[in-house]
Amino acid sequence: MKALGLKGKTMEDMTRRDALAFAAGLVAITVLPLPVLAAEETAMDEINKFVGGGEAAESGRVTLETPEIAENGNTVPLTVMVDSPMTADDYVKRVLIVADANPRPGVATFHFSPKSGVAEASTRMRLARTQNVIAVAELSDGSFHMAKSMVKVTIGGCGG
Amino acid sequence: MTMTRTRIALLSAVAAGLVVSGYAFALPEGVDTIQVKAASKDHPLDELYSGWHFRTPETQALQEDDFENPGFLWVEQGVDLWETADGSEGKSCASCHGDAAESMAEAGAAMPKWNEALGKPVNMEQQINLCRSERMGAKPWKWESSELLSMTAFVRNQSRGKPVDVQVDGPMKPWFEKGETLYNTRVGQLDLACSSCHQNYYGQSIRADRLSQGQSNGFPTYRLKWQKLGSLHRRFKGCMSQVRAEPYKVGSDEFLALELYVNWRGQGLPVETPAVRQ
Amino acid sequence: MAKSKPRVKAPKKADKGEVIAIKTLISHKMESGQRKDKKGDLIPRQIINRFTAKFNGESVFEVDIEPAISANPYLQFNMRVEEAGEFEFIWEDDDGSVYTKKQKLDVT
Structure with a gap:
């Protein structure tokens, strides 16, 4: 709610009773989450497989749009755009999306064709916690380009 | 209701925000306004805000587009x-x-x-x-x-955009009063009433979440957390579990009375169903 | 939801050479295979694993979908219009079900 100009206030007029109840709730919540399971395959593994010995450059040709803060990790909007004329001999073939702290890093692979007109796609993804989302594009000339974006995933009020 | 200085400051901040923010008036088709003045003087709130106001631009946008709205x-x-x-x-x-x-x-x-x-x-x-x-x-x-x-x-x-208008007098009166009592009664291990958060602290943060007024005009609502549409009574149950209370059952007389009272708290707010919330 | 139902929003008419946006949504729980039921047993994965958009039989846009795509998967993409014809949108489910939707496009 940045646009409404409302900053989180300290609950200065909260009663002592409320404050204790909140504190108790917070303690209960902080001990609940289980340790994050180690990913079987890391995001790096996925990217390496995708580029197959090539190298992905952060060249600025890939733009990844994600919210800075996601209200809920279950539905996080994502748009990826790659700067390309999308003609028969110069186009974007594929774009891999990975999330580096999900239990399984793979999110999706978009396959474009010159018929796509522009190399742009949007979807909604699940993020288990605050992490980097990485997009790697493979162009028809065999080059790879990437972009990275951090999404903070918040946990709701009373742990919900 | 006695107004604290915090509350007055908060309300003017909200009002100011409404004027300057571009998206606040880009409402779903058929919805004229998401913020209205309370209908009566004895209403516990001065201004009523749809829960839409308290969400991030991404969540708001999801509701605004009838195609993208999964509801x-x-x-x-x-x-x-x-x-x-x-x-x-x-x-x-x-x-x-x-x-x-x-x-x-x-x-x-x-x-x-x-x-x-x-x-x-x-x-x-x-x-x-x-x-x-x-x-x-x-x-x-x-x-x-x-x-x-x-x-x-x-x-x-079918009633989207129509102001919420529930009858609370006549035979409905004892149900309304029962709902009001439930709303203001502290329950559970966290010892919180609905009013502890949604009356006294709306607009403020509870951890990373923004507390709304707990309005019901968008139900059934698509919640990102649920990843599906859900009923108002499901939401009531969720709130009660989160304050570590034993929830009433969906369709129970208690939740029915609470629904009546909560709907009345949003009397005048346009129906938004299906809303999208966090 | 009981049965998966696709929704598509694409223009019915476009100019030759115009790049049009296409939005698709399908009702699906996208069970990730990571969740456990009340007894502690893993709930088996069941997701839409592939989406294909064809125009006049030719592929325009395809997606390999992982369990990290949200329930009721939403996809937006584009197509450069060269000729009139028909879209075919195809969603493939882990359980073998295939959901399709067709829509015509006129060129002005």
Whole structure:
């Protein structure tokens, strides 16, 4: 709610009773989450497989749009755009999306064709916690380009 | 209600934000405003805000576009169900009610409503199931089933943009008072009442979350957390579990009374069903 | 939801050479295979694993979908219009079900 100009206030007029109840709730919540399971395959593994010995450059040709803060990790909007004329001999073939702290890093692979007109796609993804989302594009000339974006995933009020 | 200095500052901040922020007035089609003045002086709130106001731009945008809003998957299922005959009488909803756009234009804003035969109020889910069992000779749908959610959302969606207008006097009065008492009664290990958060601290943060006024005008609502549409009573249950209380049952008299009271707290806010929330 | 139902929003008419946006949504729980039921047993994965958009039989846009795509998967993409014809959108489910939707496009 940045646009409404409302900053989180300290609950200065909260009663002592409320404050204790909140504190108790917070303690209960902080001990609940289980340790994050180690990913079987890391995001790096996925990217390496995708580029197959090539190298992905952060060249600025890939733009990844994600919210800075996601209200809920279950539905996080994502748009990826790659700067390309999308003609028969110069186009974007594929774009891999990975999330580096999900239990399984793979999110999706978009396959474009010159018929796509522009190399742009949007979807909604699940993020288990605050992490980097990485997009790697493979162009028809065999080059790879990437972009990275951090999404903070918040946990709701009373742990919900 | 005594107004603290914090509250006055907060309200002016909200008001100022409304004027300067570009997206605040880009409302879903058919919805005129999401913020209204309380109808009566004895209302516990001065200004009523749809929960839409307290969400991030991404969540707001999801609700604004009727195609991108996943809640419409349920509304669309409701379109089909409205026309589908079921039960021993061979009737569909349309057999009696015809075009829902006309017959249900007001219904979604006026529930729960007094039912003389039962001697108690019924809400939308209960009314749909009464029609099924009494007029269609069909089995009532389970609460929170895909069918009951779809039909509830479809019918309420016909009233989108209409101001919430529930009756709280006459025979409804004791139910309203029961709802008001429930709203203000502290429960659970966290010892919180609905009012502890949604009356006293709306607009402020509870951990990373922004507390809303707990308005009900967008239900059934697509919650990102649920990844599906859900009923108001499901939301009530969730709130109660989170304050570590033993929740009442969906469809219980307690939740019915609470629904009546909460709807009244949003009297005048336009129906938004299906809303999208975090 | 009981049965998956696709929704598509694409223009019915476009100019030759115009790049049009296409939005699709399908009702699906996208069970990730990571969740456990009340007894502690893993709930088996069941997702839409592939989406294909064809125009006049030719592929325009395809997606390999992982369990990290949200329930009721939403996809938006584009197509450069060269000729009139018909879209075919195809969603493939882990359980073998295939959901399709067709839509015509006129060129002005």
